[in-house]
Amino acid sequence: MTDLDAFMGRLSPDMCVVTAAAGTQRSGCLVSFSSQCSIRPVRFVVWISRVNHTYAVARAADCLAVHLLTREQHELASLFGGETGDRTDKFTHVPWTRGHGGSVVLEEAAAWFVGSVEQRVDGGDHVGFVLTPEDWGSRADGPLLRLDDARDISPGHPA
DSSP: OHHHHHHHHHHBBBOOOEEETTTTTTEEESSSSSEETTTTEEEEEEETTTTTOOOOOOOOEEEEEEEEOOOHHHHHHHHHHHOOTTTOOOOGGGEEEEOOOGGGEEOOOSSEEEEEEEEEOSSSEEEEEEEEEEEEEEOOOHHHHHHHHHOOOOOOOOO
């Protein structure tokens, strides 16, 4: 293990589910790479793996929805992190509604926002989608699901 691995291994960011809709396609995945990246104007970036089914849909989407989950929503995280949209329509297993710009909003998420895609940033094996929040909501309190809480979820796609 390198010093960099030791550093990275200590991080436990909040997890979120990112959903995308474009045309008749919809997809969603669990991500650990995300952050507010600007205060004025407010911007948020989510990083999606190029090999992930959601990436292909997100590339064609005008808006993405970002959902926070609580630790009690591990099953929802497992669905979006452990299954791949190449084989499973995850949205048949959860209640959802259409949101701003035709986005897909998960009704059970603790909190969510829909953001317009302002920019796509090449980050190597992941692409950053810089979002401007357009609509949002909050439904539940409680400790957020973090990477340490989700380490037992085997990815639907390799990173």
